[in-house]
Ligand SMILES: NC(=O)C1=CN([C@@H]2O[C@H](COP(=O)(O)OP(=O)(O)OC[C@H]3O[C@@H](n4cnc5c(N)ncnc54)[C@H](O)[C@@H]3O)[C@@H](O)[C@H]2O)C=CC1
């Protein structure tokens with residue numbers, strides 16, 4: 001097969017720029033065939049390479065996703081929940097692999113993405129890095145081994161521009177801890193304590209979020225027992241780790257049957 005043509009949505013965003021650069025460097029593995037931004041964005045109509053301050057790459061930024069997806073084998077999407085739901089339908093129509101990194105997705109968004117995945121390959125993860133996905137597997141194992149004598153707290157820190165909390169990664173880690181204990185996260189999650197909260201409930205999984213500066217993404221899973229603590233930690237210092245994972249997912253998905261997959265599937269974890 002010829003190297004897959006990929007479209008980057010949200011091309012001017014922090015992750016969009018990272019992906020445009022990475023696909024440009026992908027050589028014989030992939031090529032950039034489209035760049036999408038929201039209607040009215042100043043980059044519309046410009047070559048994406050030039051808009052990024054470099055040399056032209058022959059791809060003009062468009063606000064017409066369907067036109068862009070029609071000539072692609074994959075769509076790499078780090079935008080917003082509403083946009084990702086729209087793109088899921090359009091990518092399925094174009095039978096393009098849809099890699100979704102967007103976080104903050106609610107049940108209604110997930111239902112619509114699942115519907116699109118009946119017709120095309122969707123790969124979705126709140127974190128596309130190898131390190132975090134390994135930490136998800138470890139969290140599940142540690143939670144299973146320690147049981148609920150140990151309190152689990154997930155602490156995350158991100159840059160000041162992040163709009164959702166807890167982070168998608170924190171929720172993945174919370175889901176993994178809950179799965180390790182054989183419970184549903186919705187039943188035991190403590191999200192956002194304030195005021196006289198009362199003592200901690202046994203078996204609950206707590207979340208705390210820090211926002212500031214240019215922090216790329218930091219996650220701790222704290223297992224706090226009597227007289228000892230186990231802490232699993234991931235520190236992201238460069239968004240390239242997420243972009244590399246997303247590109248790997250877009251290539252991995254090319255020969256898969258329609259359905260919804262995770263980064264754990266891609267990495268074989
Ligand atoms: N899964 C993962 O590994 C990672 C996920 N993320 C998530 O990816 C998302 C984006 O993050 P950033 O790049 O930091 O945000 P950002 O705000 O820098 O970029 C988002 C881009 O999407 C564009 N956009 C929004 N609606 C659109 C539409 N309808 N059509 C076309 N473009 C549209 C915006 O104009 C913007 O350029 C967030 O949900 C974030 O949490 C971020 C990093 C890693």
Ligand SMILES: O=C(O)C1=N[C@H](C(=O)O)C[C@H](O)C1
Nearest residue numbers: 103126127162167168169217
């Ligand atoms: O918004 C971000 O920046 C990030 N979002 C993802 C999340 O919500 O976990 C992944 C990463 O931590 C960066």
